[in-house]
Amino acid sequence: MAAEAARAEGPPLPGPPGGRPRQICSRPYFVVLMVFAHLYVLNVLGLLLFVHLSAGDGPGPGPPPPSEPGPRGDALPRREGIKVGHKQKVELVPNKVHFMKTLSLKPLLFEIPDFLTEEECKLIIHLAQLKGLQKSQILPTEDYEEAMEMIEISQMDIFNLLDHNQDGQLQLREVLTHTRLGNGRWMTPQSIREMYTAVKADPDGNGVLSLEEFKQLNIRDFHKYMGSQKVKMSDLVRNSQHTWLYQGEGAHQVMRSIQQRVMHLTRLPPEIVEHSEPLQVVRYDQGGHYHAHMDSGPVFQETACSHTKLITNESVPFETSCRYATVLFYLNNVTGGGETIFPIADNRTYEEMSLIQNDVDLRDTRKNCDKGNLRVKPQQGTAVFWYNYLSDGEGWVGDLDEYSLHGGCLVTQGTKWIANNWINVDPNKRRQLQFQQEMARYAKEGDEAQNEWTVDKSYRNVHVEL
């Protein structure tokens, strides 16, 4: 009976007893069949497409090989250093091979020669000059003295704050580590000693302040002395001029193209690179420098990132720039000096206090660049790239990498031009993703309403025509 029923050529079977004609024979059933077939094809195609997209651009389905990890969900791919001196191929532009050499593992730091062409370097300098540069740091004003007197903090608290090793004495390096005391002025063992003499803080002249000596010191005298000192640009932490160049939609083709290369170099997702700070172009004249610093700060539970702060609308006590990675370009060959120094790169351990030993401050890029661990000589077109933060081991941003401390050595002859691309990522993943969603929404609304200002809302204050 079943065999009979399956025969294709037979006449329509009789309907069920006492019923209407069997609905299997109706035209509507044909329609259902066709809809089913279409659904089938569409679903299979959809799933195949999904599998393909999940697998990235690999040769076949399956996750990408580790050497070329595509964006995996929300995770941030991170380049591997392997070991100092290791060279790996990177594909930045079509039909050209670049090599990326590992310079250090702590911080994870690479050098890429010929990242920019000579013409591109010249163009960036030209654009920056057209736009105009401003001093990176200004001389202390008269307000300083007043401002300092407003701060309410007891003398004993200051002592405890400075006494890092809690031995009841202030060594020179303990005072030096807190350069904020200097209001942008760079403090040296020499300048501290001079200050001690001026305010009669260290009668025995041993460079160490005992608790007794500190108690007798009038903090007001200290501020008065600081306010009275004539300060030159070379006495500041940073002696350079800079400007910002926009790289987003509508920017110069070269600026756009550099952003693309930075994406390929860092392998960070476009939505992160595109919503990072504009390109900073910096000029150091002869005598210019930038004492060693970190490009971003430590992140605590309560710390906000400058780039996500506006969006997430949280009020927080601390803020930092959350520059996950730095890509620094050398735009010219410097006649003398101007190296980038990483004083403690690949040091076995990090100890803030050991940066200053026997009156030698390794952070001082006017005096001690020859004593640092790693010095990169400017070479036109070369890029150096490093991570300011470690991985958290879960594919996101972890702790600040203290070994990323770096500075610009004294330019002894000629001018030095560099540019910085910072990639901003919020170590708080939720905030970063919220920021990206908002930026995508603004961009979309902007497209619709032709509101150009929304494209780079978070940096609109620095977005002038270039």
Add this chain to the structure above:
Amino acid sequence: MAAEAARAEGPPLPGPPGGRPRQICSRPYFVVLMVFAHLYVLNVLGLLLFVHLSAGDGPGPGPPPPSEPGPRGDALPRREGIKVGHKQKVELVPNKVHFMKTLSLKPLLFEIPDFLTEEECKLIIHLAQLKGLQKSQILPTEDYEEAMEMIEISQMDIFNLLDHNQDGQLQLREVLTHTRLGNGRWMTPQSIREMYTAVKADPDGNGVLSLEEFKQLNIRDFHKYMGSQKVKMSDLVRNSQHTWLYQGEGAHQVMRSIQQRVMHLTRLPPEIVEHSEPLQVVRYDQGGHYHAHMDSGPVFQETACSHTKLITNESVPFETSCRYATVLFYLNNVTGGGETIFPIADNRTYEEMSLIQNDVDLRDTRKNCDKGNLRVKPQQGTAVFWYNYLSDGEGWVGDLDEYSLHGGCLVTQGTKWIANNWINVDPNKRRQLQFQQEMARYAKEGDEAQNEWTVDKSYRNVHVEL
């Protein structure tokens, strides 16, 4: 008309002019419809399954997060260190959480407390004692002198080989670095000086051999002196006893279970871990030591691995053990000494010659364990795990990690028991894969023919009953 056609309740439409009853109304069409529906469901399920499997065990579709990379094709997953002191959860056994702490990045080295229970440690010691241990290194025999005289190499060649810095003089450390000269004896600055005196090699007694002094030296005198010296166990590179315990099919449940944990710890594929060396159990009695060494050698184009050599059947001039990773277990608490020393862990640079400075040889674990960078104290049940090779940046084994230099410090009191699991991987990927295929084939044939010896063919010489 289309609306009418789509109505479900209507009577069968008239057939086409002059035709048989429309086949859309036939029972066979119903069958086709059902087959289609089944195919659809099966295909969708199949594709979903494929997507799921491609994505590993992640919470949803998509590649796995980087913190838990599944095996990706042929690539070797590698644990991340993040930074010294970083702790990460590892899942080794069900319902128990272990923590893995990063001890150094160069080499990439971790510590996992409570990897083994006290009972497991005791059982391993018991099994090793049942099997019996043998001296790890034997005292030099009479054959030494003869063997050395057989080697045909000119005195000038020896000089050039030893003169590392090519300054035309042999410093003590240049002679010390080539410990092979000592035939398993550990050479110290003191023993070299004694030898110089005995063979009158260094008349001016400054510890440096000039080319002139070396030329006048009769190499035969040197060998005679070496052959005549009474050597104690404590004068050797390695002063311990050891045996091997099988972990494959049919082994003690604890031995099997430890191998499983090693797989979870290292995330290396079962086919690699299962075909690695058996567990080595080592006993150091009071006075025992193992001067600093690397567990595996450098790999050149011409170098073969001990484990793949038999299979690939290539004749090669060099051979090394190709121990990609070491997992070392502490089986007891040592009363005095017996730490594992990594003398140059996380050093900024590696320079073979700087291991010996001012007559201090950092590799000497009887004298200089206090001067090394990282010292791990034995703690019963704790495992330490490190990579002897770097990554090649393409998901496979790269260069030897010279920072993996390590040794066992002098046991000053009591006995020290440890065990080593070495994971063997051929840096030549083709050879490793060929080896795995062959091992799989042997295992299959073995199953069929009940030939127990085929299970672990490459280590059958060390596979006794345990």
